[in-house]
Amino acid sequence: MSRKLLFLVISVIYLVLIAFGLTLVYSIDTSKPVKQTVSMAKDNKISIAHTEIFGRLQRPQVVFDHKKHEDAYRKEGCSVCHPVNDKKQVIFTFPKQVRGKGRKVLMKAYHDECIDCHKKSAAESKPTGPVTCNNCHKKEFARLRMNYPVAEFDFYDHNKHVRVMKEKFGKSDCGQCHHTYDVKDKKISYSKGAEESCYYCHDLNKKRGPEFAAITKAAAEKGLSVERISHQSCLNCHLEYRTAYEQVPNEQVHKIHREKVACNVCHPSNDFKHAASCTDCHIPLDCAKCHTGKYRTVEELKDVPRPDRGQKDMVSLDTRNARMKSVSFSHKAHQADSRTCRGCHHEGLRACASCHSLTGGPEGNGINVASAYHSVFAGQSCTGCHNKIKANKECAGCHYYVSAMNIETMNSKKDTCASCHAGKQMSMPKPLPYSGSVKEDVQIDVLAKEFGAASFPHRDVLNKLVRISNDSKLATYFHRDIQTLCKGCHHQSSSSAEVQMPQCRNCHMADNDRHHINKTRLISAYHRQCLGCHEKMEMTKGIKCSECHKKNTAPLEITQLKNQNVVRQNTSTILNAWHPK
Amino acid sequence: MDRRTFLKIIGTGIAGSTAGNLMTPGKSSAADSASGPEFYGILVDTTRCIGCRRCELACAEVNGLPKPDISETANETVFKSPRQLTETQYTVTGSFTTEKGTIFVPRRCMHCNQPGCVAACPVKAMKKRPSGHVTWDSDCIGCRLCMVSCPFDVPKFEYGKAVPNIQKCNLCWERFTQGVLPGCVEACPTQALIAGTRRDILDEAKRRIAANPGRYVEHIYGEYEAGGTSHLYLSAVPFDQIGFRQDLGTKPYPEYSSFYLKSVPFVATLTPLLMLAVGAAVKSGRNGLEKREEKHEEKGKH
Numbered sequence: 031m032s033r034k035l036l037f038l039v040i041s042v043i044y045l046v047l048i049a050f051g052l053t054l055v056y057s058i059d060t061s062k063p064v065k066q067t068v069s070m071a072k073d074n075k076i077s078i079a080h081t082e083i084f085g086r087l088q089r090p091q092v093v094f095d096h097k098k099h100e101d102a103y104r105k106e107g108c109s110v111c112h113p114v115n116d117k118k119q120v121i122f123t124f125p126k127q128v129r130g131k132g133r134k135v136l137m138k139a140y141h142d143e144c145i146d147c148h149k150k151s152a153a154e155s156k157p158t159g160p161v162t163c164n165n166c167h168k169k170e171f172a173r174l175r176m177n178y179p180v181a182e183f184d185f186y187d188h189n190k191h192v193r194v195m196k197e198k199f200g201k202s203d204c205g206q207c208h209h210t211y212d213v214k215d216k217k218i219s220y221s222k223g224a225e226e227s228c229y230y231c232h233d234l235n236k237k238r239g240p241e242f243a244a245i246t247k248a249a250a251e252k253g254l255s256v257e258r259i260s261h262q263s264c265l266n267c268h269l270e271y272r273t274a275y276e277q278v279p280n281e282q283v284h285k286i287h288r289e290k291v292a293c294n295v296c297h298p299s300n301d302f303k304h305a306a307s308c309t310d311c312h313i314p315l316d317c318a319k320c321h322t323g324k325y326r327t328v329e330e331l332k333d334v335p336r337p338d339r340g341q342k343d344m345v346s347l348d349t350r351n352a353r354m355k356s357v358s359f360s361h362k363a364h365q366a367d368s369r370t371c372r373g374c375h376h377e378g379l380r381a382c383a384s385c386h387s388l389t390g391g392p393e394g395n396g397i398n399v400a401s402a403y404h405s406v407f408a409g410q411s412c413t414g415c416h417n418k419i420k421a422n423k424e425c426a427g428c429h430y431y432v433s434a435m436n437i438e439t440m441n442s443k444k445d446t447c448a449s450c451h452a453g454k455q456m457s458m459p460k461p462l463p464y465s466g467s468v469k470e471d472v473q474i475d476v477l478a479k480e481f482g483a484a485s486f487p488h489r490d491v492l493n494k495l496v497r498i499s500n501d502s503k504l505a506t507y508f509h510r511d512i513q514t515l516c517k518g519c520h521h522q523s524s525s526s527a528e529v530q531m532p533q534c535r536n537c538h539m540a541d542n543d544r545h546h547i548n549k550t551r552l553i554s555a556y557h558r559q560c561l562g563c564h565e566k567m568e569m570t571k572g573i574k575c576s577e578c579h580k581k582n583t584a585p586l587e588i589t590q591l592k593n594q595n596v597v598r599q600n601t602s603t604i605l606n607a608w609h610p611k
Numbered sequence: 612m613d614r615r616t617f618l619k620i621i622g623t624g625i626a627g628s629t630a631g632n633l634m635t636p637g638k639s640s641a642a643d644s645a646s647g648p649e650f651y652g653i654l655v656d657t658t659r660c661i662g663c664r665r666c667e668l669a670c671a672e673v674n675g676l677p678k679p680d681i682s683e684t685a686n687e688t689v690f691k692s693p694r695q696l697t698e699t700q701y702t703v704t705g706s707f708t709t710e711k712g713t714i715f716v717p718r719r720c721m722h723c724n725q726p727g728c729v730a731a732c733p734v735k736a737m738k739k740r741p742s743g744h745v746t747w748d749s750d751c752i753g754c755r756l757c758m759v760s761c762p763f764d765v766p767k768f769e770y771g772k773a774v775p776n777i778q779k780c781n782l783c784w785e786r787f788t789q790g791v792l793p794g795c796v797e798a799c800p801t802q803a804l805i806a807g808t809r810r811d812i813l814d815e816a817k818r819r820i821a822a823n824p825g826r827y828v829e830h831i832y833g834e835y836e837a838g839g840t841s842h843l844y845l846s847a848v849p850f851d852q853i854g855f856r857q858d859l860g861t862k863p864y865p866e867y868s869s870f871y872l873k874s875v876p877f878v879a880t881l882t883p884l885l886m887l888a889v890g891a892a893v894k895s896g897r898n899g900l901e902k903r904e905e906k907h908e909e910k911g912k913h
Contacts, residue, residue: 406824417825434824542792547654547807548815554802561661561801565712574683575663589669589794591786 067175073097074317077176078140084133089163090172096317102157108269111143120269122261179323183260184369185334186326192337199271207263213244223340226379227372232256239377239385239395264320268313275308328369336365339379344455349388349399355453357403363503376410404437412450413437416504424498425505426566428518431559449508459510461500468492476540476553480588481579486560492516519559650724650743651787652841653796654812655717656819657853658826659803662690662704662715669798670702670719673783693854694718698767701780702795709848716853717795717804720745720765720780721833722841727864728757728766736777737766743809743841746781753777762837762859782841809841816843838863 068075074097079087103110108120115121125139144159144166151158160166195201205220211231212219230238231245234255238246249255287296296305309315341361348356365371371379382402390398397405405411409418413435420429435446449456468489475483495515499505509515522532538552550558564572572578664681671678676699679685690706697703702719722745729737729745736750737757747766753775757766769775783793791797796806805812816831832850833840837859844855851857 433822436824542797542802544792544807547805547811548818550802553800557661557801558659576683587672588665588798589672591789591791592673592675 089167181320427563484578649808660715666795669794673794724839725863727760730865731756731760
């Protein structure tokens with residue numbers, strides 16, 4: 031009897047355990063797919079989720095309508111919700127006061143500030159917002175993802191600010207935005223000609239050298255990230271000038287605008303009782319005006335003047351005691367090819383050699399001056415940037431096969447080095463001359479039996495290469511004579527050779543070389559060179575077989591010896607006859 | 612236990628462990644490969660493959676299989692679906708769309724240094740040749756253990772035949788014995804495939820990676836995977852993007868089973884002894900107990 035009872039108890043426990051396990055497995059909350067992505071910039075809405083603190087949210091995120099609140103407190107100003115520092119600058123954080131750290135403190139701060147204000151407005155019988163949970167934490171927001179398009183203050187914006195400040199407000203003081211921080215005195219100061227980018231000190235995510243790291247540390251302690259300081263300094267200034275704009279009397283505004291813009295720009299749908307805000311055009315305050323989500327390309331920034339900080343147009347890169355001749359570097363030509371100064375000057379706006387010494391050292395992070403200029407992949411080095419351009423489709427056709435300029439592999443030739451290390455100022459060579467005295471078409475008939483001869487438009491190809499080379503400044507500088515272009519295909523021909531280019535079959539055997547496995551056979555040399563170039567240049571022509579090989583018969587037997595010809599058994603005797611080399 | 616029985620047990624144990632080693636043929640035939648002739652293999656450079664499928668045609672020709680249609684029109688449709696080896700296709704070329712454009716990958720038997728299929732085959736129909744070729748013989752009984760044991764899903768079974776066999780690439784073993792390159796290597800128009808001793812092709816693969824910084828991911832697939840294979844692959848993108856398994860580890864497959872196979876003789880010889888011992892102990896214990904009880908009863912009587 032007791033045994034039966036024991037059995038019953040054990041089986042019940044088992045059942046309970048199984049049921050418990052099943053419920054555990056099936057109650058795992060799989061992350062639901064995001065239903066839709068909304069751009070925050072579109073109508074000034076901000077998602078309040080703080081998943082970095084709260085983790086998985088108990089209730090859906092709050093999508094906060096900033097525009098609505100902004101309009102409601104237009105007269106009272108931003109300080110109703112945002113704290114103000116001792117310089118009377120608004121600090122764009124919310125809630126105003128968070129006492130302590132942690133989830134509960136933050137949650138309480140939000141709830142206190144939002145709900146208290148809503149209750150207060152309701153008591154004063156003003157228009158007000160929700161006070162119950164579900165009216166802010168709406169279910170429809172649960173599967174919504176906000177994205178925040180980038181805002182970039184590029185050279186175009188910089189130039190515009192410098193110009194407008196000077197012309198309209200008569201201020202040519204760069205110290206309004208630019209400053210440096212003295213770590214010892216703990217003071218901000220500005221000195222003319224030493225302006226730097228905000229990112230050097232305020233980009234808290236990036237590891238910097240010792241000098242900037244100290245400042246970044248101080249900035250991090252105060253929580254002055256790029257996001258925070260750009261809102262703080264941009265918006266405070268914009269708010270200030272908005273008031274200046276709004277104080278201009280109506281008559282004067284009409285006088286200025288009448289000639290330049292149509293009426294409906296300021297009076298939409300010809301409503302002449304109301305006018306649009308000045309900030310719609312002049313001093314942007316709406317999110318979307320700055321957060322465009324677009325970076326201006328190098329092309330768009332080409333004609334924008336770069337900030338003048340007293341930099342030289344031509345710099346002679348001459349390291350003391352270096353054995354190589356100096357390089358004459360056109361800073362003027364190169365600064366137009368970069369979207370930011372930071373692209374090359376990664377550690378403050380100074381010369382490379384000021385940190386990267388000839389022998390390398392801790393101040394240059396162990397990178398000596400030779401590596402600093404020649405590092406194959408670094409975005410800041412000469413070679414790295416040039417290699418990146420050579421990977422573009424216009425260049426990649428030839429440069430895929432020309433091994434990258436790399437001082438570490440020591441495959442550079444003397445004339446390669448000399449094209450930069452000239453020891454004097456090199457002039458920009460004239461575009462390549464082309465006489466047109468090459469063969470027009472070349473017949474390639476290696477596979478003629480099977481597919482028919484392929485016709486190669488030799489002169490057209492050369493014409494195109496010359497055109498591409500002449501279109502690019504970089505290519506024009508380095509392709510100093512027409513032979514450089516020929517070398518793209520005729521890779522082993524020497525420039526000192528008289529006229530004759532060696533033919534492919536002089537080196538490439540028709541058959542596989544069993545003893546030199548790296549050796550390219552003739553058919554492979556043709557296919558890899560032709561197809562490789564066509565593919566790398568992303569050409570639409572000359573990719574398919576039939577575009578080169580006219581005769582498109584069914585393939586013949588392509589192999590000689592068949593596996594079936596040899597008896598499968600008795601292979602051990604054959605193996606003994608085999609010698610590896 | 613007397614001295615004689617003890618020595619017997621020890622002797623059986625040693626003999627058993629030796630037998631266990633012999634039961635893993637894949638391991639035993641490849642373990643001392645450094646002293647034998649160097650394995651033969653193929654280096655596949657996926658950056659060079661243009662997806663012409665001539666290797667497939669050559670393979671079919673060489674092995675007397677149905678010839679595939681490799682015309683341009685056929686290629687357009689063939690590459691649309693993922694491709695698998697079959698019993699009549701010892702090599703297939705797959706197409707993968709990656710961040711670096713379309714990449715073609717010819718796949719076939721990897722010819723592992725220590726093949727799982729050879730270790731699994733109960734009749735030694737799969738053989739690892741001293742030259743590195745993993746070949747298949749007509750002794751096959753169709754048990755399909757090799758299919759289960761292969762980490763690359765290579766051996767294929769002729770489900771449609773009355774007397775089915777396993778089929779797979781044998782690295783053109785017969786052509787090799789005649790001193791001719793494998794059919795696919797001979798047919799490749801871009802030398803995406805090159806054949807040579809494993810040491811040579813490994814050197815060449817490393818040379819290519821070093822000479823072209825940035826072109827390849829710095830990994831040679833097959834150098835260490837599943838204990839190393841005779842087929843080596845180079846790629847411009849991480850290998851999981853072009854259909855290669857990254858979870859194989861570097862342990863040769865036969866070694867996963869060697870512990871269990873080695874322990875079989877021990878278990879087989881020691882378990883009966885243990886059981887006998889336990890039985891004897893229980894019996895003697897019971898006898899002793901009975902005797903004591905008897906004495907106790909006798910005492911009680913007095």
